[in-house]
Structure formats: structure tokens, C-alpha cells
Amino acid sequence: MEKLKQPTSKTIGTPAYINKNCWLATALGYPPVKRCWFCELRFRHCAFARYLGISLFLVLLAFAIALIGDGRISQSHILIIFVLVLTYGYFTTKSTEQIIEANFAEKQTRIALEKAKVSLEIKVAERTSELESLTKTLGQKVDMRTTELEEKLEELEKINKFAVDRELRMVELKEKIRKLEEELEKAKTNA
Template identity: 60%
Template structure:
């Protein structure tokens, strides 16, 4: 098996994952149950340990009650107690595995969601910077164009003033010509 596959399979959620916090898993060198693939709890918090403690307590209490009531325990009674403990263990294991797998899936989803959120925040930040830069660029371009237009307006106003002044001068000159024509016409 390649080193990459070994590393990948040693991650949580894979069959070769060994919880370093769990005394039992590290001692055995492998996960003792499927639920251990997803577990990061210490041994004393492990559902398996809790099951063992409850089973041992139920077994001892049952045998103690049976022994104290009749001073003897039959094989049938031992068989019934062990059947009860095993069925308790079976249902406890099934429900615990489902809960642990659901918690693991929820944790993976939450991590993926946080990564996606961080990625989107980064993209939004970059996009905001880009938009601010474009806005600044457009504002500068608007200022340049406004100055150019103001210069052209001033130039057109000068040309207009010159044209108006020329027209006024032409009107004056026409009046002078008319006066001069009248003056030369009267002299004759």
C-alpha cells in the first residue's frame, strides 16, 4: 500500500484509524468496534466502557439478588441473565454506532461549511477590493473627462465670444459704412 493511502486510511472515519486518546484502541493497535472509526473520546468516556460498566453492574446485581433469594443460582438463570446482557449490548451498540456516525457526519458537514464560508468570505473580500479599485479608477476617469469637457466648454465660450464680438464689430462697421455712404452722398 502506498504511503499516501496509508496516511489517508489512518484518518478519522476510516477502518485503520486508531484513536490516540483511547487506551483500549492504542493498546490493541486497531479499533475494537466500527464506531471507533469515528471516535475521538478518551476510554473513560467511551460508550463501550459505559456499556461494560452497566453490563457488569446488571450481571452482578442479578446474580446477587438470585443468590440472596435462594442461596443458589441455576444454569437457566445464568443463561437468562447473559441473554439479557447480550441483548442490552446489541441494542446499545446499534444505537451508539448510529449516534456516533451521525455526529461524525454532522461534524464533517460543519467543517466543510466553515471552509466554504471562509472561502466565500475570501472571495467576497477580493471582489470588494476589485470593485473598490474599479470604482476609484472610474472616478478618476470621470474627473479627467470632466476637466477635458470644462476645457472644451471654455474654448467654445471663447470662440463664441470672438464670434459675437466679430458680429458686433461687423454691425458697427456696417453702420459706419452706411454713415460714410450717407456722408459721401450728401457731399455731392
């Protein structure tokens, strides 16, 4: 017989995963059913264990009813009980596998979302830090430029004051020259 190739990954959700909390999976060395690929529960909390308990109870109950009703257990009773237990087992297995796989997918999605959230928080913190740094740098540049402009304004005010003072001095001198010319004219006409 050809040996089946065993998957190498033993992470949860893969066929090679063995739940260390479950004595059945650990004892067998492989997951007994597909839903065990996604399970981390102890055996007593397992849907399979519940199925076994309920099935055993139903079989015993059916045998007891058949025994009380007919006084014996016939082959037809055994066949009917066997078919009912298999049908119950099939539908139980299918529904629990779907629930467990959906739960596993939801858990994986939650983990991925948490990682994405952490990643985004880190990126936001980095970007915030970068923006704060840029804001600080820009604030320093604005302060430096404001200081430069204040110094230039002060210089311009000095130049303006000097020019205005010079202009006023020129007006005074022109007025003096005009008065002196008038006095000179008066002195020439009087002399």
C-alpha cells in the same frame, strides 16, 4: 490463512484509525468496534466503557436478586442474564454507532462549511478589491474626461465670445457704413 489487507489511511472515519486518546484502542492496535473509527474521546468518556460498567452492574444486580430470591444461581438464571446483557449490548451498540456516525458527519459538514465560508470570504475580498480598483480607475477616467470636457468647453466659450464679438463688430461697422453713406448722400445732395 489469507491475511486481510489493512487499509492504509489512518485518518478519522476509516477502519485503520486508532484513537490515541483511548488506552483500549491503543493497546489493541486497532479499533475494537466500528464506532471507534469516529471517536476522539478518552476511554472513560467512551460509550463502550459506560456500556461495560452498566452491564457489569446489571449482571451483579441480577445475580444478587437471583441469589436472594432462590438462594442459588441456576443455569437458567445465567442464561437469562446472558441473553439480556447481549440484547442490551446489541441495541446500545447500534444506537451509539448511529449517534456517533451522525455526530462525525455533522462535524465533517461543519468543517467543510467553515472551509467554504473562508474560501467565499477570500473570493469576496478579492472581488471587492477588484471592484474598488475598477471604481478608482473609473473615477480617475471620469475626472480626466471631465477635465478634458472643461478645457473643450472653455475653448468653445472663447471661440463663441470671439464669434459674438466679431458679429457685434460687424454690426457696428455696418451701422458706421450706413451712417457714412447717409452723410455722403447728404453731402452729395447739399453740394
